[in-house]
Each structure stands twice: as structure tokens, then as C-alpha cells.
Amino acid sequence: MFHIYRKNAISEEGLKSLLPHFALTDEQEEAEGILVRSADMHEEKLGAATLAVARAGAGVNNIPLERFAEEGVVVFNTPGANANSVKELVLCGLLLAARNVLPAVEWLREKQGEADIAKVAEQGKKQFVGTEIRGKKLGVIGLGAIGAEVANAAVALGMEVYGYDPYLSVNGAWRITKEARHATSLEELCKQCDYITIHVPLTDKNPGMIGEKEIAAMKEGVVFLNFSRDKLVDEQAMGRALESGKVRLYVTDFANPLSMTFPQAIVTPHLGASTEEAEDHCAVMAVKELMDYLDNGNIRNS
Ligand code: MLT
Numbered sequence: 001m002f003h004i005y006r007k008n009a010i011s012e013e014g015l016k017s018l019l020p021h022f023a024l025t026d027e028q029e030e031a032e033g034i035l036v037r038s039a040d041m042h043e044e045k046l047g048a049a050t051l052a053v054a055r056a057g058a059g060v061n062n063i064p065l066e067r068f069a070e071e072g073v074v075v076f077n078t079p080g081a082n083a084n085s086v087k088e089l090v091l092c093g094l095l096l097a098a099r100n101v102l103p104a105v106e107w108l109r110e111k112q113g114e115a116d117i118a119k120v121a122e123q124g125k126k127q128f129v130g131t132e133i134r135g136k137k138l139g140v141i142g143l144g145a146i147g148a149e150v151a152n153a154a155v156a157l158g159m160e161v162y163g164y165d166p167y168l169s170v171n172g173a174w175r176i177t178k179e180a181r182h183a184t185s186l187e188e189l190c191k192q193c194d195y196i197t198i199h200v201p202l203t204d205k206n207p208g209m210i211g212e213k214e215i216a217a218m219k220e221g222v223v224f225l226n227f228s229r230d231k232l233v234d235e236q237a238m239g240r241a242l243e244s245g246k247v248r249l250y251v252t253d254f255a256n257p258l259s260m261t262f263p264q265a266i267v268t269p270h271l272g273a274s275t276e277e278a279e280d281h282c283a284v285m286a287v288k289e290l291m292d293y294l295d296n297g298n299i300r301n302s
Pocket of ligand 1: 037038056057058059060082228272273274
């Protein structure tokens with residue numbers, strides 16, 4: 001019988017129903033399979049029994065891939081399993097940005113207790129005029145599962161979508177509607193778009209891939225959304241661009257000491273995949289990958 005160690009975030013109850021002929025263990029050293037969500041494993045020394053690690057999520061930057069490969073440990077992830085949830089939050093970010101929802105709510109809260117609320121509301125209505133997203137240009141950097149879902153949803157909402165993915169091949173392409181255009185370069189995408197959203201995995205080659213040069217190519221007053229990883233963006237450069245007004249708003253799902261200081265930012269605590277549905281889908285897919293490997297030697301999404 002194989003043993004599974006549950007590192008974090010996957011409910012024990014859910015696991016028991018999925019793992020009828022596996023035993024859950026509290027001893028990581030004796031587990032052949034490890035399930036992990038976002039805990040950082042770089043400092044982790046695996047036990048001799050470990051054969052596979054399944055990451056319930058898309059990004060594998062919390063896993064030392066090379067070292068585990070040298071140790072003969074297979075690593076799985078769950079691409080696409082949380083894509084719908086991330087897409088929904090990206091759309092939420094786009095709409096919050098376009099309609100000035102958060103500053104309006106904050107402004108109105110401060111008016112509490114004023115005698116003539118109707119007059120206050122009239123003033124707010126004028127002060128927080130927004131724009132529609134229909135007809136606006138959205139750049140999607142990275143057209144994997146999440147980027148493709150975002151691109152298609154934005155097209156359905158009437159946006160003009162420019163996708164860019166240097167690694168996109170015909171065979172590897174996710175289903176992107178024909179109505180979305182493919183930008184030939186990151187620079188072209190930056191020049192064209194009113195909103196830009198990034199959906200690429202963080203690797204050791206791309207920290208800061210959105211930096212001074214890319215920001216300089218962007219339109220004045222662009223809105224930039226980051227639901228991938230904060231390190232993909234040079235946030236020092238982003239801070240300067242927010243200060244000058246070059247970037248009107250930075251919507252980021254990553255709270256860190258710097259992003260928390262930006263006045264023109266909507267910062268959320270990595271909520272992209274934090275839905276009941278996404279957590280279930282990722283956990284189920286990760287467990288199935290582990291079982292299939294340990295039982296049958298099959299490798300999927302490695
Ligand atoms: C992912 O990589 O799948 C997302 O960042 C979600 C998460 O890990 O919580």
C-alpha cells in the first residue's frame with residue numbers, strides 16, 4: 001500500500017474519499033506521494049520513500065524541479081484546473097478598474113452621516129464616471145489555460161483582444177477564439193492596449209519581464225493586471241510608472257511590502273484560485289495524477 005502525505009490546503013476528508021486504497025500518513029519521510037499546494041519546498045529534504053510530488057495548482061515555482069528530478073522524484077501540477085476561477089477574478093479586476101468602483105465605495109463610506117445623502121450621491125455620480133470595457137483593447141501575455149480563458153471571455157464582452165505568447169505552438173495552443181489577434185511581439189501588445197494582463201509561469205529566466213522598457217512602450221494611463229506572480233513585474237519600475245500616471249492602476253493579486261505602498265493599486269491576497277471549486281478541481285486532479293503514477297507508472301502533466 002502506498003502512503004500519501006498531505007502537505008497543506010487539501011482537506012483530509014476530501015482526500016480520504018479519493019484515496020480508497022492509499023493510506024494517509026502524517027510522516028512525510030514514509031510517504032511515496034506528497035500533495036502540496038503553495039508551501040515552499042526549496043529547503044525540503046525528501047525522504048528515501050518519496051517517488052512523486054503533486055502540486056495542486058499551476059505554478060511550480062515553489063518546487064525545486066531540478067533537484068527533485070536529480071533525486072528521481074516526478075513532479076506533477078494541475079494546469080487548467082483553476083483557470084475558470086482565475087479568469088473570473090481577472091474580469092472582476094477589469095471591471096473594478098473601468099468603473100472606479102473601489103474609490104467610489106471608499107469615498108461614499110466617508111460621507112456617512114451627512115444630512116443630504118441624495119446630494120452626496122449626485123456628486124459621486126459625476127465624480128466617478130467610468131468607461132465601458134466593450135471596444136477597449138486588452139493585451140493578454142501568455143496564452144496557456146488561464147490566458148486563453150481570459151482572452152475568450154474578454155472577446156465575449158466585446159473587448160478587442162491581443163494575445164502574445166512566444167512559446168505558443170499549434171500543437172500546444174489552447175483554444176483561443178479566432179476573434180482574438182496574436183500580437184507579433186510584447187512591444188506591439190504594450191503599444192496597442194488599454195488594459196494588459198499577464199498569465200505566464202515564473203521561471204528563473206523571467207523575473208522582471210515587465211520592466212522599465214516594456215512599461216515605456218505602454219499607452220499613457222494603461223491598467224496593468226497581475227494574477228500570475230509578483231516577481232514577473234519589476235515593481236520598482238511599476239511604482240515609478242504609477243507615480244507619473246503612465247500606469248493608471250496596478251491590479252495585483254500579490255500583497256508584498258512594496259505593492260502595499262502603491263496608492264493607485266488594487267491589491268488582493270492571492271485570491272485568484274481561492275474558490276471552493278478551484279480548490280476541489282486542483283486537489284482531485286493532483287490526487288489522480290499521483291494515484292495513476294504510483295499505481296500504473298503513468299505520467300501526466302509533469
Ligand atoms: C497557481 O499557481 O495555481 C495559483 O497561483 C493558485 C495557488 O497556488 O493558490
